[in-house]
Amino acid sequence: MAEIQDNGGSKKGKGSKQKKMAVRVDFTPMVDMNMLLITFFMLCTSLSKPQTMEISMPSNDKDITEEQQNKVKASQALTLLLDADNKLYYYEGEPNYKDYTSLKETTYTADGLRAILLRKNYDAVKKVEELKQKKANLEITEEQYKEQVADVKAGKNTPTVIIKATDKSTYRNLIDALDEMQICSIGKYVIVDITEGDQFLIDNYTSKGQLSANAVS
Template sequence: MGMVDSPNGKHQAKKGRRQLKRLGFHLDMTPMVDVAFLLLTFFMLTTTFSKSNTMEINMPPETGEVRIAEQNVMTVRIAGDGMAYCSLGEEIPRRIALYGSSDSRKLSLSGELRSLLRKQTSVNKKMVIVVKISEKAKYKNLVDLIDELNLMKIDRFSLDDYTDQDEAAIKRAV
């Protein structure tokens, strides 16, 4: 609470001058600090902390090279045209729509691509999926594909660079 201190009013006047009363003011800040800490505590305890949206990617060690048989490698190339090009080993890539309809913002991957991935990994337990994405493609395409692989519990996949040979393979696609 605020209090005003006033002297007892007995002052001696100096020659011809009138002396002004000086009032002292004292403000007790304790209740305001209490309310501030109460509000701070309330908001800290009632707000929910948002989880960061991150994807954990385990990188293999840089030492050594892993040899995989050609029939155990499925390459999924994502070009900038909204299509996925899948090939097993050195086969000519198959052209598959990446999304089920033209609106890629609402839908997940197409059923054809999903069934192909599921079929190939169930037939061959040693199957490794190599994902190559063009610079022209959207980042969302890569994230959607990796999410779909995680949902299908396919954990044997790798990300690789998109090269000119991949561009040539796409041009040969059926």
């Protein structure tokens, strides 16, 4: 509220100065109003939910048989090796320690890793796009869309991507690789520790096959 203060009443007369009024604005009620507004927005605004990514991690169960561990078909397996200086290597199927050219080098760009994943997962990507269009046309509900997409990603003919990072790779490299899993509708992928054999593949590739395959234990 505004309050007018009188600075004093001098008698009117010739040569007397005009009486001045001081105006003071009281902001105390604004504090209460601000608290009410804050409370209102806190009650009416929904908190943003953190976005999470589902990651399949290898089991620590020692009772898993070797046959169960190797149940992934070699033709469907793609192994990514993340190395220093944003280097990204990959091989399909089983590793070939005798031929250093079996290890390929690519990048994290759209025409690199993404192109490889889209090629191996072409059928699933096409089906997911069709489901997106059906959802946009209101032919299926959101729940139906999620359920059918999960079935497509878990299909028998979809690839399994194995991600292995060296100690010299960065956290950003891993995040970039995981982003491509989502973009390319890869439903089966795991993050595992890199092995001595994988490190040999990288070292042998960079040395153009100068290392001996007998070095792999």
